[in-house]
Amino acid sequence: MEEFDPGQNAASIVSVTDRVRPLAIGMPVTSVHFLGEIAAFVGAEENVALAGADGAISLAPVHGGGILCAACDGSRVLMGGDDGKLVALDRQGEVALLATDPKRRWIDNVALHPDGAFAWSAGKTAFVRGGKGEDKFFEVPSTVGGLAFAPKGLRLAIAHYNGVTLWFPNMAANAEVLEWAGSHLGVVFSPDNKFLVTSMHEPALHGWRLADTRHMRMTGYPGRVRSMSWSAGGKALATSGADTVILWPFGAKDGPMGKEPAMLAPLQARVSMVACHPKQDILAAGYSDGTVLMVRLNDGAEILVRKNGGAQVAALAWNAKGTKLAFAAEDGDAGLLAL
Amino acid sequence: MPESSSKKIPVTVLTGYLGAGKTTLLNRILSENHGKKYAVIVNEFGEIGIDNDLIIGADEEVFEMNNGCVCCTVRGDLVRILDGLMKRKGKFDAIIVETTGLADPAPVAQTFFVDEDVQKHARLDAVVTVADAKWLNHRLKDAPEAKNQIAFADVIVLNKTDLVSRAELAEVEARIRAINPYAKLHRTERCQVALSDVLERGAFDLDRILELEPEFLDAGDGHDHGHDHHHDHSHSHGGLKHYHDEDMQSLSLRTDKPLDATKFMPWLQNLVASEGQKILRSKGILAFTDDDDRYVFQGVHMMLEGDHQRAWKEGEARESRLVFIGRELPEQIIRDGFESCITT
Numbered sequence: 001m002e003e004f005d006p007g008q009n010a011a012s013i014v015s016v017t018d019r020v021r022p023l024a025i026g027m028p029v030t031s032v033h034f035l036g037e038i039a040a041f042v043g044a045e046e047n048v049a050l051a052g053a054d055g056a057i058s059l060a061p062v063h064g065g066g067i068l069c070a071a072c073d074g075s076r077v078l079m080g081g082d083d084g085k086l087v088a089l090d091r092q093g094e095v096a097l098l099a100t101d102p103k104r105r106w107i108d109n110v111a112l113h114p115d116g117a118f119a120w121s122a123g124k125t126a127f128v129r130g131g132k133g134e135d136k137f138f139e140v141p142s143t144v145g146g147l148a149f150a151p152k153g154l155r156l157a158i159a160h161y162n163g164v165t166l167w168f169p170n171m172a173a174n175a176e177v178l179e180w181a182g183s184h185l186g187v188v189f190s191p192d193n194k195f196l197v198t199s200m201h202e203p204a205l206h207g208w209r210l211a212d213t214r215h216m217r218m219t220g221y222p223g224r225v226r227s228m229s230w231s232a233g234g235k236a237l238a239t240s241g242a243d244t245v246i247l248w249p250f251g252a253k254d255g256p257m258g259k260e261p262a263m264l265a266p267l268q269a270r271v272s273m274v275a276c277h278p279k280q281d282i283l284a285a286g287y288s289d290g291t292v293l294m295v296r297l298n299d300g301a302e303i304l305v306r307k308n309g310g311a312q313v314a315a316l317a318w319n320a321k322g323t324k325l326a327f328a329a330e331d332g333d334a335g336l337l338a339l
Numbered sequence: 340m341p342e343s344s345s346k347k348i349p350v351t352v353l354t355g356y357l358g359a360g361k362t363t364l365l366n367r368i369l370s371e372n373h374g375k376k377y378a379v380i381v382n383e384f385g386e387i388g389i390d391n392d393l394i395i396g397a398d399e400e401v402f403e404m405n406n407g408c409v410c411c412t413v414r415g416d417l418v419r420i421l422d423g424l425m426k427r428k429g430k431f432d433a434i435i436v437e438t439t440g441l442a443d444p445a446p447v448a449q450t451f452f453v454d455e456d457v458q459k460h461a462r463l464d465a466v467v468t469v470a471d472a473k474w475l476n477h478r479l480k481d482a483p484e485a486k487n488q489i490a491f492a493d494v495i496v497l498n499k500t501d502l503v504s505r506a507e508l509a510e511v512e513a514r515i516r517a518i519n520p521y522a523k524l525h526r527t528e529r530c531q532v533a534l535s536d537v538l539e540r541g542a543f544d545l546d547r548i549l550e551l552e553p554e555f556l557d558a559g560d561g562h563d564h565g566h567d568h569h570h571d572h573s574h575s576h577g578g579l580k581h582y583h584d585e586d587m588q589s590l591s592l593r594t595d596k597p598l599d600a601t602k603f604m605p606w607l608q609n610l611v612a613s614e615g616q617k618i619l620r621s622k623g624i625l626a627f628t629d630d631d632d633r634y635v636f637q638g639v640h641m642m643l644e645g646d647h648q649r650a651w652k653e654g655e656a657r658e659s660r661l662v663f664i665g666r667e668l669p670e671q672i673i674r675d676g677f678e679s680c681i682t683t
Contacts, residue, residue, distance in 0.1 A: 030426065044426035065392060066426035082395075082423055105396065106423060123398065142400050143416055161402050161415060183402050183415045201418065201454075202404060223455060 015304040016294075016337060023057065025049045025332035032315035032326045032334070033072030035091045039326040039336060040077050041315065042070045048077065048089055051326075051336065062087050062095050069120075073112045074320050078120075080107025086120050099127070099135075111147040111156070119147050119156050126158045128169040136169045146187040146198065159184035159198050164208075166196075178213055180206045186225070191234035195255050199225040203241055205248075209255060216257055218248055222270070227316075229276040229283065231297060236262070238274040238283050245271050245285045245295060264300040265293050269308065275316040275325075284325055286313025292327050292335075305337055347462040350421075350434045351538055352447050355469030356478050356485040357440030360498040364469055364530040364537070365437060373534060378424055378431040380417070382439045393431055395420055399439055401446045404453060410616045410640045411453065412446040418454050425460045433538065434461065441484045444468075444491040445619065445640055451543070452642040465542035468492035468522075469530065473502045475511050479518075479584075489515055490587050490619050490664050492522040493542035501528040517582035519664055520589055545635045545646055590668050592661040592677045600627040600634075603680040607636070607643065610676060615641030617668060623661035626651065628682045 028044040041049040045066045047059045063081035070079045076090045084104035088096045098118070101107065105122040112118050117130045121144035127137045138158065146159035150166075158165045163179040164187055183201035190197070195216075197207040203224050207216035225241035235251040244263040248256040265271075269289035276283045281297040290310030294303040306313075311329040318325055328334035355361040368377060378393040397416045404411040417436065424434065436447060444466050451463040468488045471478075475497075478485035489495065495515060500508055508526070515524065523540075525532045603625065611618060621638040636645030651657050663673065 028426070028428075044428075045430075066423055068423050068426070082427070083392075103396075106420075108419065108423070143398065143419065145419075161400065181403070183418075201402075201413075201415065 013302050013304055017304055017307060020305060020335040020337045021055050023051050023055060023328075023334040023336060025051075025057070025328060025334045027332050028330055029315050029328035029332050029334060030067065031070050032317045032328055033070065033077050034074065034317055034319040034324065034326065035072070035077065035089070036074070037319065037324070038091060039317070039319075039324070040072070040089065041326070041328050041332075041334060042067055042077065042079065043332075048079075050093055051334075053336075053338075055336070058093065060089055060093050060095060062089055068106055068108055069110045071110045071112045071118075073114065073116075078110045078112055078118055080110045080120055082106045084122070086110065098129070109144055109147045111149050113149040113154065114151075115154075117149070117154060119149065121147055121158070124160075126156065126167070128154075128156055130154065130169065138165070138167045138169070138175065140165050145183060145185040148187045148189055148196075150189050151191055151193050157187045157189065157196055159187040164196060164198060178208050180208075180215065182206075186228065188228050188230070188237075190237070190250055190255075191230055194253075195250060197228065197237060199228060199239075205239065207255065209257075214257070216255055218256060218261070221246070227271075227273045227275075229274045231276045231281060231283065232279050236297065238276055238285075240271040240274050240285075243267060243270055245274055245283065247297065262297075262300075264297070265295045265302055267291060267293075267308075272312050273314065273316040273327075275318055277322045278318055278320060279322045284316050284318070284327070286316050286327060286329075288312045290329055290333075292316070294325070306335060347460060348425075348428070348431075348434055349464035349539060349541075350436060350451070350461050351464045351540075352444055352466045353435055353437045353469070354442060354444050354466060354488045354491070355440065355496075356471065356475075356482060356488065358474070359440070359469040359471040360496070360530050361437055361440070361469050363498075364467075364496065364532070365435065367530055368435065368534060368538070371534060375432040376430065378427075378434045380420055380434065380436045382437060393424075393427070395424070397436075399442060410445070411449065411642070413450040413453055414446045417447065417450050418457060421457050421461055428460070433464070441482075443484065443487050445487075448491070448543075448639045449642055452639060452644065463543040464538070465493040465540035466491050467494045467496065467537045467540075469496045469498055470511075470515070472497050472500045472508060472511050472526075476514055479514055486518060486584075486587050487619070489518050489522075490666075492519060493540060494537055495519070495522045495524045496527055496530060496532050496537065497524055498527050498530050500526045513582050514584070517584040518587045518589070521662060521664070543637065545637065545644070546648060586666050588665065588668055588670075590663045590665075590670055590673060592663075592674065593658060594677075594681055595656065595658045596681045596683075597626050597628040597630075597657065598659050598680050599682045600630065603627070606676050606680050610673065611638055611641045611643055614665075614669060614673075618663050618665040620664045621662065623659070624648075625659045625661075626657040 025041050029041045031042045033040045039051045051057050064083040066082040076088045084101035086099040101122045109121040119128045125139050140160045142161040148157045156167050165175045167175040184198040186199035203221035205218035221241040223241045225239050227240040229238045237248045239246045244266040247262040269287040273286035286292050289308040291308040292306035311331040314330040315328040325337040380395050380397050400416040401412050625634040632647040635648045
């Protein structure tokens, strides 16, 4: 058998495809974020498409070129571009210029702290602007691959080649370096602040238990891990990169050390995006063949949100209450599901 | 695999030792009226005097893959920049990567072999090396980087030919040919070369690995051969002096008997696994026993890619040809290994 019959596939599981409000974004999309009840679809270049609950779409011009990174805290989306600018887009659709790189270097990464502080990077330099508006910067030995704020305190993880630097922007103390050979491209803290996980250039994750910097190797992926999402409460880390959702257990004090990950929602396509529900043990998964599924974490039960046959799913997000799911494929074919 | 290659963005790697004229060539490519738009990845921002929002400064960040192979190095910055550039797909036709004068081209090329995201959107078109006719001979003696760049090249732009005599030019060309007899060579002043000779070459396109003949045997190349022939009797052979470079050579293998695929494939894989650090480039067109399709492959150090290309044509000689360019190649071991793969 060459591939699943989509008709059969659709019939065998519960489907909510008829409850999805389709949206034609009309441009390639790279991520989606909820600003309150508005879904902000970040384009590959220049614009963000704002979709209200009624499905009306308006465009907000944010960059004069490619949009390289985005982060959202529910009240604003911060974006960095290849125009050397860092901008913020708020719920009213207002765009504010936050920083301009004097050499017009690309703004490769951005991160938001719950208290309003934010970080960005250009080349080897990571910048932080705290509540007082004063910029601090830190240079790492190679180009920054990813940024993440710790859930507690003002502490920034800066991923780069051969490890991660943990920096307290408001303290004079030396930054701590967690070493592991290779190129680290994405970085996340566990919500309980006990673990740090990076996605690497090769198809693997690397983790550290922060208390004793013990290493955790998470390998076996056929492709690079582009998307990571913590389950509600942080008991598990869901990841893309395989033909199933790979779910690493982080509930115990040793994290996933010595444990097998759960493998949910297998399809004959690569998982490209994952987004865990903010309150319940449910996740949404997007696939390279355009499929979007909702998956229950404890038993793997699936609900079909979008049938296969489209472009790769490039964006997935829940609103803060967990009542809405937004998704978009690379080509801008998108949808909103209200639960 | 090859059917989608035409939609991928071609990437030209521009190398050359310090002062050879890379920037001159780049400025020409960017300023000439050819109706195409290029995204350019450069090391030194300031050198390009042209306003273009698609000129990106890069730090050459080479890192080893975590696969235990020391020569599996890739350009991490390139992975990141190509990923970012793909967001602006449609705004440019091709990409040019300029390396520093001291760079080894291998990590750039290998980036295209190992990174699946890069492979999805972009394809390596050719390695173009600009060489200084006046100084290359010296650099080949004292700068291993310069030799690497010549050995790796698909196209060599031998520049500043107006600064050397005819004899010096013949000398430097012979030195180049001793290292790399397969690259297309163009003699230029101020990099005045037709852009079609350096761009859109398809040198890494498996479908176009057709001519594995040494370039200097091509009838169409070089009008000076006949002329030199009359004057340079002592060391010439077909018009060109023959040198042997002490540490960088090319090795060509050929047989008109079919190869046993079950022996050849493991042999080739073992060869590049054990000698891959020495082998800079490899290419081949293969005829296997009981196989009506031509098989083509190419490699950079330990990385290989290959595929059935097309059926052998009626009347076409079913001949296998392989070429290796490398440093201190264990010639006899390679020849013996190859012989043992011939179906008897």
